[in-house]
Amino acid sequence: MRGISWQGLAVSLGALGLLTSLQTSDDENPHARAPRGVSLVVTAGSWLRAPSADWFAKQAKSEPSRFTHDATAAGGVGGWVDSRGEYSLSEVEGEWAYWQWVSPERLTAGRRDFVQFCSSCHGLDGDGYGRSAQHLRPTPRSFQQNKFKFTKVIADLPSDEALMTLIKRGLAGTPMLPWDLSDVQLLDIIQYIKSLSPEESGWRDVYSQVGDPVEVGEDPWADIKERAIARGREVYHGAASCHLCHPGYVTNEQLRVLRKDPEGTVYREDLTYPALKDSEYEVLGRATKVMPPDFTWHQLRAGITTADLFQTIASGIKGTAMPQWKGAIPDEDLWALAHYVEDLIVSYKDQPAVRGAFMKGLRASGDN
């Protein structure tokens, strides 16, 4: 054929081969492709907040040669030392805190998987507003806001283990699926997510606390479920007043008895419906509202076993109206609440006829 420049063709093919080899050598995951102009490479490492001394004490049990306790560390207070130097106890703004060094290679690996698996909802920059996040309520987490609803952690921030459990389990009834990725991949993604904290906040804040989920311990009502449910009902409508946000599952008359307030006036007219509450979660700079679930109707996000419910009630749900209850009421009552809520779910959720009759009964009782 006339007009073909063999030299040009050879160079083109060579360049193509070079590009391909660069791509595959640079890119362990052949499917990870960022949109044009978006870099998959993180050039700088990060110092991020590590969990507390308790966490190190736990780690030291499995890796005694790596973590040792130094009584002279932290200005004489004592602290844990990592022989590998990944963790460091340092003073910032006059506070001693544990920090973790995350290398740029690790962040790059995390970013690759983040872009492939997470960015469609959480955004390429982790701002919580990716393409698939449009119109979505509840909103996907912004990793620049550093608040996590369902990690079951009382501390400000979840430990890597807590985040990993959440990602593996997913959040029921949302597009946050149970992610079937390897632990190595997940931990890299988690490091990357943590590194998105803005200066002086989240994992870059010396004052924030990183912690594990609330310890489950032993269920004091294990053998006396019926009594637990009755007690839970009492606490739900009494001391804890859950019905101020969630629906009440009793009539006004019963409520007065449960609250030991026989003279009490009429409670709100729509007692059997939840009330919309403010949240700290923002979309495009505007705070969204969050609906407290009706346990007989809505899908709970973070598990419906007694232990899951105990943990969620104990830790509260960060950034929403649901406060931390651990310490506010005795653990025994927390367990009773968990049993009561579980009973509501088992008895009425996904059973439209049974639930309909139950709610109709409450509403028809005159003053509801």
Place this chain on the structure above:
Amino acid sequence: MRTPSLAQTLILSSLVLTACGGGGESSAPPPGGGPGAGPGGPSTEAPANGGSGASSPAAGPKAWSDSAGTATLSGSASLAGDVPAPIQVAMDSDPKCVEMNSGGATDGSVLVDASGGLQNVFVYVSKGTDAWTFTVPEEPVILDQTGCNYTPRVVGMMTGQALRVQNSDPTVHNVHTYPKKNRASNVSQPAGSKPLEIEMKRSEVLVAVKCDMHSWMQARVGIVDNPFFAVTAADGSFTLPKLAAGEYTVSAVHEVFGKASKQTITIGDGEAQSISFEFSK
């Protein structure tokens, strides 16, 4: 058909290369040479590039003593325009609250007296105190919950001082703080609970405190690095006693109307000055 020339091919491939590689995140430089910093002991350098004080010892601030504060700044805050009508608050979600407010309750966010004086404006010195260091008071600032309302509605405290939130009501509340620079917290406080201590380590004006269970319950906390702050009284007046001679910038913030324009004053020893802030709807 023409195939691309050598030059075209090279330009094309360099374009593709630029698009695919490079870039990168900007991040704080790691201390102590990055990975492996100080395996022998704790690193003394700041991990995050926080504003760790680069203070030279020669020109350092000196400790504040009350004897230096001889000047007094007083003034008032007012709201331009008509006095807004009080908004009724429906507390019927919790009859205990209704019982405690038998005369009916009104929204406390905007309180204006007949002459336009605006209550609950947080007034503080935002600039001019760098010459001193201040000791943080040991005693906490008290924020009480009585009659299903926060009392006082606006409080000021120093950075690092504790905010003690107590529940004097026969019903449950949750204490939900909405800070931007400090740790957020949301803890429930049933009737008869012991007080909660909340710490704010960074200055921030104003932090909202809300009870989600009783949606009308709100308070504001102003956290500043110096002890020169005040909250306007029912007539909109405030006093900042014990200022030292010097030049200050004084700011005023209201929870609904936001910031009033800052004012810069120069005050001499023993002087008394007066300024006023005007807010508009």
Place this chain on the structure above:
Amino acid sequence: MSMLKAILPSLAFLRSRWLGCPLALMLTSTWALAQDKRWGPGEAASDYGYRFHDLFWLITILVSVAFALVVLLLAIPVLRDRERPGHRASFDHGKSLHDKRLTAVISIVTFIILDAWVLVIAMQDLREAYWAIPDAEDPQTYRVEVLAQQWAWNFRAPGVDGEFGTADDIITINELVVPKDRPVSFNMTSKDVIHALFLPEMRMKRDVNPGSINKTWFRPITAGDFTILCAELCGFAHYQMSGKLRVLEQGLFNEWEAEASKLASTAFDADDTEAQWAWDWEE
């Protein structure tokens, strides 16, 4: 028969156990799988579902008969005319007019019986079921807006007021509740990539494309819980993009709808305009 003789030598490979074994295995495993109801199509739960059932079996039977016939016609000469002592196998190219006519006739008959028959039925099904989208103005029609995304189904129903884009719109994720015996009409689009709404028990499947609104419908005739799937490879978690379809009896559905609408109005935040995604139902 001469034609059959012609193709005999090319069938010699069948003697190879490398082909015979897998073929036998394939046939027996297909049969075994078909015995398990999880692998079969199951009962149709929509009123037009029988069409798919009929078409499926028609094709299966026609193809099976054709297959058996071909195998039989092959087997006879293979056995009868094979080379053996006293009989020599012969070979010709089937170039005679007779052979060509025979080939043409067989082809045309096969085409008419198999393809044309199926085509006519398929056209009829398309007209009477697939494209017979019910009138959106008809109050009997239950309308649902579908917004697909990686990796979830967002559904929006108009609620008791019958209007989209209002406070009482019932918005659900991966869960859809519809009334029995009423036509359910979908208007569907996608935020990101191509998905496909697949209700296997309803025999309903339709692509959902970003940038356009696709329509489809079905009428459930059985109450119960059914499957919602994505039938278009849409990314890493495509396999997890599933949901639950619940068909309720009319009375129960009306109660459910009233309650869902009331809860939706409670959750409605008028200022949060970004959360609104209903669109016009224009024809």
